[in-house]
Amino acid sequence: MYKSTRSKNENSEITSSKAIINGMASDGGLYVLENIPKIDIEELSYLNYQELAIRVMDLLLDDFTSEEIRKIVYQAYDDKFDITSIVNLVKTRDCYFLELYHGQTLAFKDMALSVLPLLLQEAKKKNSVKDRTIVLTATSGDTGSAALSGFSKQEDIDIIVFYPTSGISEIQEKQMLSFSGNHSKVIALDGNFDDAQRLVKTAFNDLRLKQFHLSSANSINIGRLIPQVVYYFYSYSKLLEEEAIEVGEKINFVVPTGNFGNILAAYIAKKMGLPVNKLICASNTNNVLTDFFRKGIYNRQREFIKTSSPSMDILISSNLERLLYYASGNNESLVSELMKYLIEKGNYQINEKIKKGLGDFYANFATEEETLMAINKEFQESNYLIDTHTAVAYSVYEKYVLETGDMTRTVITSTAHPFKFPKAVCQALKMDYNGKDDFTLIEELSKRSNIRIPRSILELKEIYSRTIWSQSEAYRNLEKLLGEIHEKN
Ligand SMILES: *Cc1c(COP(=O)(O)O)cnc(C)c1O
Numbered sequence: 258m259y260k261s262t263r264s265k266n267e268n269s270e271i272t273s274s275k276a277i278i279n280g281m282a283s284d285g286g287l288y289v290l291e292n293i294p295k296i297d298i299e300e301l302s303y304l305n306y307q308e309l310a311i312r313v314m315d316l317l318l319d320d321f322t323s324e325e326i327r328k329i330v331y332q333a334y335d336d337k338f339d340i341t342s343i344v345n346l347v348k349t350r351d352c353y354f355l356e357l358y359h360g361q362t363l364a365f366k367d368m369a370l371s372v373l374p375l376l377l378q379e380a381k382k383k384n385s386v387k388d389r390t391i392v393l394t395a396t397s398g399d400t401g402s403a404a405l406s407g408f409s410k411q412e413d414i415d416i417i418v419f420y421p422t423s424g425i426s427e428i429q430e431k432q433m434l435s436f437s438g439n440h441s442k443v444i445a446l447d448g449n450f451d452d453a454q455r456l457v458k459t460a461f462n463d464l465r466l467k468q469f470h471l472s473s474a475n476s477i478n479i480g481r482l483i484p485q486v487v488y489y490f491y492s493y494s495k496l497l498e499e500e501a502i503e504v505g506e507k508i509n510f511v512v513p514t515g516n517f518g519n520i521l522a523a524y525i526a527k528k529m530g531l532p533v534n535k536l537i538c539a540s541n542t543n544n545v546l547t548d549f550f551r552k553g554i555y556n557r558q559r560e561f562i563k564t565s566s567p568s569m570d571i572l573i574s575s576n577l578e579r580l581l582y583y584a585s586g587n588n589e590s591l592v593s594e595l596m597k598y599l600i601e602k603g604n605y606q607i608n609e610k611i612k613k614g615l616g617d618f619y620a621n622f623a624t625e626e627e628t629l630m631a632i633n634k635e636f637q638e639s640n641y642l643i644d645t646h647t648a649v650a651y652s653v654y655e656k657y658v659l660e661t662g663d664m665t666r667t668v669i670t671s672t673a674h675p676f677k678f679p680k681a682v683c684q685a686l687k688m689d690y691n692g693k694d695d696f697t698l699i700e701e702l703s704k705r706s707n708i709r710i711p712r713s714i715l716e717l718k719e720i721y722s723r724t725i726w727s728q729s730e731a732y733r734n735l736e737k738l739l740g741e742i743h744e745k746n
Contacts, residue, residue: 258270258271258272258290258291258319258346259271259272259273259275259276259288259289259290259479260282260288260289260291260562260629261282261284261286261287261288261289261504262282262286262287262288262289262579262581262582262589262592263282263284263285263286263589263593263596264282264284264589264593264639265287265589265590267661268282269282271288271319271320272319272320273317273318273320273380273479274318274320274376274383274384275380275384276288276479276480277373277376277380277472277478277479277480278377278379278380278381278384278386278390278472279472280456280461280471280472280473280475280478280624281458281461281473281477281478284593285462285466285576285596286589286592286593286596287477287575287576287578287579288479289579289582289583290317291504291587293525293528293529293724294316294317294529294683295529295530296313296316296490296529296530296689297530298490298493298494298504298505298531298532298593299504300354300653301313301490301493301494302494302497302498303494303498304494306334306342306343306344306487306488306491307330307331307334307343308709309487309490309491309494310330310334310484310487311323311326311327311330311380313483313487313490313529314326314330314483314484314487316529317483317486318376320332320383321376321379321383326377329372329375329376330372332375333371333372333484334374334416337360337361337367337371337725338360338361338367339359339711340359341644342486344356344359344368344491344492344706345355345359346492346495346496346668347641347671347721348441348501349635349639349641350638350639351658352511352654352666352667352668352669353492353496353501353666353667353668353669354641354643354668354670354671355488355492355649355668355670355671356667356671356699357488357670357671358644358671358672358673358677360403361403361406361713362366362399362402362403362406362408362432362713363673363674363676363677363711363713363714364402364403364417364436364568364637364672364673364674364677365399365485365519365670365671365672365673366399366400366402366403366404366477367403367406367407368399368484368485368487368488369403369476369480369481369482369483369484369485369612370404370406370407370474370481371406371407371484372401372480372483372484372558373404373407373474373478373480373484373503373639374389374407374408374410374411374414375480376480377390377392377411377414377480378411378413378414378470381733382445386570388470388731389413389414389415389470389742389743390413390414390415390420390470390471390472391414391415391416391417391469391470391471391472391739391743392408392414392415392416392417392471392472392473392474393405393416393417393419393457393460393461393471393472394416394417394418394419394452394457394473394474394475395418395419395420395450395453395454395456395457395730396418396419396420396433396453396566397420397421397424397425397450397453397515397567397568397569397570397571398420398424398425398426398429398430398567398582399672399673399677400427400474400475400476401418401420401429401432401433401443401610401713402429402432402433402465402475404416404418404434404443405418405433405436405443407474408425408440408474409436409440409441410440410664412440414440415440415441415442415742416440416441416442416474417441417442417443417444417738417739417742418433418441418442418443418444419444419446419453419456419457419692420443420445420446420453421445421446421448421449421450421452421453422443422445422446422447422448422725423449423563424449424450424563424567424570425566426677426678426679426680426695427694427695428676428677428678428679428695428699428714428717429677429717430723431717431721432713432717434721434723435716435717435719435721437721440531442738442742443723443724444466444724444725444726444731445724445725445726446725446726446728447551447572447726447727447728448728449561449563450567450570450571451557451571451572452563452728453604454571454573454575455679456728456731456732456735457473457475457609459472459732460735461622465736466736466739468743469739471739475516475575476516476517476518476519476576477575477576478487480600481518482518482521482522482525483522484712485518485522485524486522486523486526486529488610488670489510489522489523489526489531490526490531492510492668493531493532497548497668499723501666503665505532506532506666507532507533507534507665508532508533508534508666508667509533509534509536509537509657509663509665509666509667510523510535510536510537510652510668510669510670511533511537511539511650511654511657511666511667511669511670512536512537512538512539512655512670513539513566513569513646513647513649513650513670513672514538514540514546514569514574515568515569515570515574516571516574516576517555517574517575517576517577517579517580518575518576519670519672520536520538520688521576521577521579521580523536524536524580524583524617527617528583532730533617533696534663534665535617535618535619535657535663535665536617536618536619536621537618537619537621537653537654537657537667538550538618538620538621539620539621539622539623539649539650539651539652539653539654540569540620540621540622540623541562541564541565541566541569541570541622541623541624541625541628541649542562542564542568542622542624542625543561543562543564543569543572544618544622545557545559545574546574546577546594547620547621547622549577549620550615550618550619551555551620551622553606553612554604554605554606554607555577555595555599555604555605555606555607555665556600556603556604557572557573557599557603557604558604559572559605564625564628564645565579565625565628565629565645565678565680565681565684566628566645566648566678567647568672568673569649570693573599578592578596578652580592580615581595581611583614584611584614584615585610585611585614586610586614591608591611595607599738600743604712605726607630615658619657619661621653621656621657621660622649622653623648623649623652623653623656628645628648628652628654628681628685629645629648629684629685630680630685631648631649631651631652631655631676632642632644632645632648632681632682632685632686633686633687634684634687635648635651636686636706642675642682642702642708643671643675644671644672644673644674644675644677644678644681645673645678645681645685646672646678647669647672647673648685649685650669650670650671650672650735651669654667654669660686674711675702675706676699676702676703676708676710676711676714679695679698680695680698680700680704681700682698682702683698683701686702686705688701688702688705696714696717696718699714706736709738
């Protein structure tokens, strides 16, 4: 059973299918499992990705049957992915990269957003919800296209995506606009990701909008989080298969972090019994999380900096609330209090008990210069091309090793295809990128790296038109737009 991070109320306990439908608890909290189930690691070795996903998800989704989960998993992880193994573990000179970007929109968001629409559909059936659902999503770039791709085939679900006008790459924007259609609206919001996320959260708590059956594709939905737990187990079983580690040997994960969803999934995997030494939280110059882990103070009152890793340009990491819940020993009232501080004052400080509960983590950040240097270095030394987000993680990993001397085997989650952010990658490789569009740069990068251009990029060459709303417009127009979608159906 799932419950809210903010309420002790026994009645707030609900099934996983209800939690997926609701997206977020009505008290503003996020759904969590009070007791996280354990899994036997040895049972998971030599399973393919789908079979492993079924085992892990079955444990975390209480009211879905194994058959339902099996059907969903095989439908989600099919030839939409450009490798049959779904994810790929690559060994380089000093670590492993877990490539999670082989789905349709070339970022790790596809791992969860291929599954969430199917879970939501099944959850609605289970709870006899006949009304259409409108999925509202804020994106810093990658969630939007992955959500649109995942939901576009669902007849009884509409989706509205808000993305910030600046900061995202040309490829990211084109990917989203290419999915604009009958059941999907894509709107550029004049602001940054936090503004878009605030708009969506406000809509969820707006009583006037209750009639619309809103749901969320953001990582606040447990249906996003659960599929992400799987690949941490998968990488471990691959390392076992390669005999790079022994059963029970601990490994590190480095995760390029924004909204704290991906790394939280790793934390849950650890709680389920995955042998993990450190979870290394890597940030870009929006290093609010580095400060949090190092000083115990979360302070979002700082300048929002646009970087070359836009999917991590976030000052309010929503999923951190779930970590606070577990690290405080499931203390709902404390979590509520801290979240109230965050909303009202823009910051909060954690107590000693929570601080102790964060011992699994190491945190650091990479500057823009360090990020580009990491791409260059990895390409020179290992002939391996990584994107800007993964480069932030790699750079932080180097800092971690220098600081701690820890030589534990380490897996870096590689969250986006390098061709998704071609300008920055070309800049890092010191190629001439001025005045060239993303497609030209991708062709040049493909020649240089010998990586073939993914089919999904080749299909994006068309010109698309976009809709831009100012923030005040957005708050005014949203109700009208929801009404139109509602009536149309
Ligand atoms: C979303 C995203 C991240 C950040 O993941 P969170 O779960 O939000 O912490 C990192 N890299 C890429 C490429 C992303 O799309």
